[in-house]
Amino acid sequence: MTRQMDVRLAIRLFLLGVLGVLTLVLLPLPNSKALMSLVQPFLLLIVAIVLGTLVHRQVGLGAPILSEKFDFEEMKPRLKDVLKFGGMAGAGLGVVLMGISLVSEIGMTGRIHHQSPSLDLSFITALLYGGLSEEIMMRFGLMTLIVWLIFKITKSKADWVFVAAILLSSFLFAAGHLPIAYAHLETVSWGVLAYILIANSTAGVVYGYLYWKKGLECSMMAHMMTHISWVSVHFLFHAAWH
Numbered sequence: 001m002t003r004q005m006d007v008r009l010a011i012r013l014f015l016l017g018v019l020g021v022l023t024l025v026l027l028p029l030p031n032s033k034a035l036m037s038l039v040q041p042f043l044l045l046i047v048a049i050v051l052g053t054l055v056h057r058q059v060g061l062g063a064p065i066l067s068e069k070f071d072f073e074e075m076k077p078r079l080k081d082v083l084k085f086g087g088m089a090g091a092g093l094g095v096v097l098m099g100i101s102l103v104s105e106i107g108m109t110g111r112i113h114h115q116s117p118s119l120d121l122s123f124i125t126a127l128l129y130g131g132l133s134e135e136i137m138m139r140f141g142l143m144t145l146i147v148w149l150i151f152k153i154t155k156s157k158a159d160w161v162f163v164a165a166i167l168l169s170s171f172l173f174a175a176g177h178l179p180i181a182y183a184h185l186e187t188v189s190w191g192v193l194a195y196i197l198i199a200n201s202t203a204g205v206v207y208g209y210l211y212w213k214k215g216l217e218c219s220m221m222a223h224m225m226t227h228i229s230w231v232s233v234h235f236l237f238h239a240a241w242h
Contacts, residue, residue, distance in 0.1 A: 002057070009067045010053045013136050017045040020133030023125040045133055048141025055148040056140065059157065063140065063216035078215075085214055086221025093206050093222065094229025097199050123231060131224030134173070138204070139211040139219050143169040162212050170204025171197075 021041045056062045065078050146165040151157055174197045203226060211219040 005067045006053050006057075009063055010049050012066045013049050013063070013140065014045070016132045017049065017136045018042070020129040020131070021045060023122070023128045026122040026125045041133060044137050048137040052140040052144045056144050059144065059147045059151055061144050061147065061211065065215065065217045078217075081214055082217045082221050086210060086218040087225050089206055089210060090222035090225025091229040093203060094226045095233055097203065097226065098230055098233040100199050100202070101195060123227070126227045127224050130227060131220050135207065135216060135220045135223055138169055138173045139207060140216050142172065143208055143211065166205055166208035166212065170201045170208055173204035174200035
């Protein structure tokens with residue numbers, strides 16, 4: 001039964017992750033780089049799903065809704081948690097990140113302030129690739145693996161193990177956004193670097209905590225709501241400013 005649940009989970013995560021990866025075709029890249037922009041995240045997605053599926057149960061992490069058969073009545077309490085905690089955390093985080101972007105604009109060129117939260121990614125790409133594919137890769141894959149490795153070394157599943165994994169995976173999550181900045185901005189200042197690292201590390205900590213406490217679906221919801229909230233606040237700020 002457990003193996004069947006894991007296979008079900010892996011298939012569902014793959015379908016969701018591929019949906020996010022395919023939105024990368026919306027990136028304004030030359031044709032010569034378009035295919036490569038799909039191949040690398042596709043391979044990372046597969047590796048993350050395989051690793052996460054193999055070890056997630058050993059450390060008590062996972063995706064409780066996606067692992068089960070779809071029964072709305074049984075899933076209702078968990079769905080409410082996803083909407084409540086993921087939605088509220090993501091919406092609040094979007095506001096906080098907008099504040100960070102405004103503060104970091106001092107001493108910067110203003111590029112970050114005037115662009116979308118994902119540095120020229122289309123909103124659909126930010127929503128689906130970020131909310132689905134990145135969460136599968138960074139939380140289900142990387143964070144789960146880090147927790148498992150620490151557990152194997154220390155034989156401990158104490159809270160500090162999960163906190164350490166959240167912090168490390170969050171930093172790597174933030175660092176993973178740097179190539180996008182260098183690819184899409186002519187000049188990457190120290191202010192831009194600080195914004196990318198601070199904002200995405202903060203987001204990674206929130207998503208990692210939700211993954212630990214509520215499951216992958218909750219971190220996915222929070223990630224998507226962050227983009228929705230960010231864009232909404234961005235629009236309202238400009239409307240009020242002008």
